Amino acid sequence: MVVYQIYPRSFQDSDGDGSGDLRGVVERLDHVAALGADAIWLSPFYPSPWADGGYDVAVYQGVDPRFGTLSDADALIAAAHQRGLEVLFDVVPCHTSIEHPWFREHPDWYVWSDRDGPQNNWRATFGGPAWSRDPVSGGWYLHSFYPEQPDLNWRNPEVPKAFGEVLRFWLARGVDGFRIDALDRLLKDPQLRDDPPADGPPDLPEAHMDAGLAPRNSRNAPDIGTAVGQLRAAAPEALLVGEVYLLSDGLAPYLEHLDACFSFELLHAPWEADRVRAAIAAAAATGQAAWVLSNHDFPRLPDRVGPQNVRAAALLLLTLPGTAFLYQGDELGMADGADGGHDRAGRDRHRAPMPWDATDNHGFTAGEPWLPVDAPADGTAEQQAGDPASMLAWYQALIALRRTLDGDVEVLDAAPGVVAFRRGKHVIALNLGGEPQPPPAVREVVLATPLSDAVALPPGGAIVAVG
Numbered sequence: 001m002v003v004y005q006i007y008p009r010s011f012q013d014s015d016g017d018g019s020g021d022l023r024g025v026v027e028r029l030d031h032v033a034a035l036g037a038d039a040i041w042l043s044p045f046y047p048s049p050w051a052d053g054g055y056d057v058a059v060y061q062g063v064d065p066r067f068g069t070l071s072d073a074d075a076l077i078a079a080a081h082q083r084g085l086e087v088l089f090d091v092v093p094c095h096t097s098i099e100h101p102w103f104r105e106h107p108d109w110y111v112w113s114d115r116d117g118p119q120n121n122w123r124a125t126f127g128g129p130a131w132s133r134d135p136v137s138g139g140w141y142l143h144s145f146y147p148e149q150p151d152l153n154w155r156n157p158e159v160p161k162a163f164g165e166v167l168r169f170w171l172a173r174g175v176d177g178f179r180i181d182a183l184d185r186l187l188k189d190p191q192l193r194d195d196p197p198a199d200g201p202p203d204l205p206e207a208h209m210d211a212g213l214a215p216r217n218s219r220n221a222p223d224i225g226t227a228v229g230q231l232r233a234a235a236p237e238a239l240l241v242g243e244v245y246l247l248s249d250g251l252a253p254y255l256e257h258l259d260a261c262f263s264f265e266l267l268h269a270p271w272e273a274d275r276v277r278a279a280i281a282a283a284a285a286t287g288q289a290a291w292v293l294s295n296h297d298f299p300r301l302p303d304r305v306g307p308q309n310v311r312a313a314a315l316l317l318l319t320l321p322g323t324a325f326l327y328q329g330d331e332l333g334m335a336d337g338a339d340g341g342h343d344r345a346g347r348d349r350h351r352a353p354m355p356w357d358a359t360d361n362h363g364f365t366a367g368e369p370w371l372p373v374d375a376p377a378d379g380t381a382e383q384q385a386g387d388p389a390s391m392l393a394w395y396q397a398l399i400a401l402r403r404t405l406d407g408d409v410e411v412l413d414a415a416p417g418v419v420a421f422r423r424g425k426h427v428i429a430l431n432l433g434g435e436p437q438p439p440p441a442v443r444e445v446v447l448a449t450p451l452s453d454a455v456a457l458p459p460g461g462a463i464v465a466v467g
């Protein structure tokens, strides 16, 4: 499957308020269908005070007025299905917004310190202690992310029960599956013990690297599978993809219940052949990798791998077996945009609105856009649509080619700087190094970056071949 991630606030505005909305998504679904995607994943559009870009949910079973209404959500699901697109919604079981009624009505559904102060030394993902004082009750509550996002206590059986209702609500409206947020945070050490000092750099980059602690007790408890299994029990037939921020070799308890987990190991691998090779091998070994190279949390591809490597990165993403997630705008070669001062962790840059055409604000909104809209170097969607050499055409060709690939990944020995692997009768090779390399011995090149030819694989070059 190819899943296209939509960040609804930045996709298409239909009512001129400067923010994308659900009707806007429907207006642009043909773009997604023409790309050849199989499904869409929508980042949260639920009622939210927007302390964390919508990941601070105040009502799980509703639509924020800025995005539309419940009937707009129904219409979106129907419009996607009409185009043969499955629909994944984003659910956030780890925490609610502090404005969610549960926080006042059911304080025992949350995690509290039994002291007049933090219970332990845990740090919040975006900096500062993971404990804050509730000014109303005076108690100290746990928040793995921003203070506006108190963590739910999944060890209280009422919580999985209530969350099961959330999943069933959306399934009954026709949703096909869920991307499940911050899953490794669902269960922590039952005794809330301190995190030990770190004995090296973190496994994956952390937003705040300075804490010097190994997050061994603050997430990914040994019995985490229990909570993941409770989510599965509420949605036995749905496609469930976990956002689990761990290395591939730690995903087994999650994958036992889920269809797939994102491979953050590959997303974060420096663009060096040996690191990329190792990340592919580790994720492929799970047999349930959801491949992803970009999303609303991390720098865009041109900013991470360099503009000269973007086509090769797309080729890699879309030739690996299983599920591939593609973030809106990547198909246009979008780079990071401007910081709008909304997200305190600096992630506005990865959430710039879509540049559709040559009209005002590139067709994103008739109003004042919530973040600046810039056209990428490769041009707007409209410009690229008519150009067979465009980035958009490259993504379309790769997605079409993907349908013809089969077989597991077999990573091949290759020249320094080159990542090569076999899938069935196909060989895929890309040059991540700085020197031209001989291409692998192949019979017939099926697809190559315009830079490549059969004689040399230049830096940034990539091919799919039969051989």
Ligand code: GLC
Pocket: 052, 053, 055, 056, 092, 145, 181, 182, 243, 296, 297
């Ligand atoms: C996930 C989301 C991110 C959010 C965090 C807390 O990592 O992708 O945007 O800030 O969870 O909900």
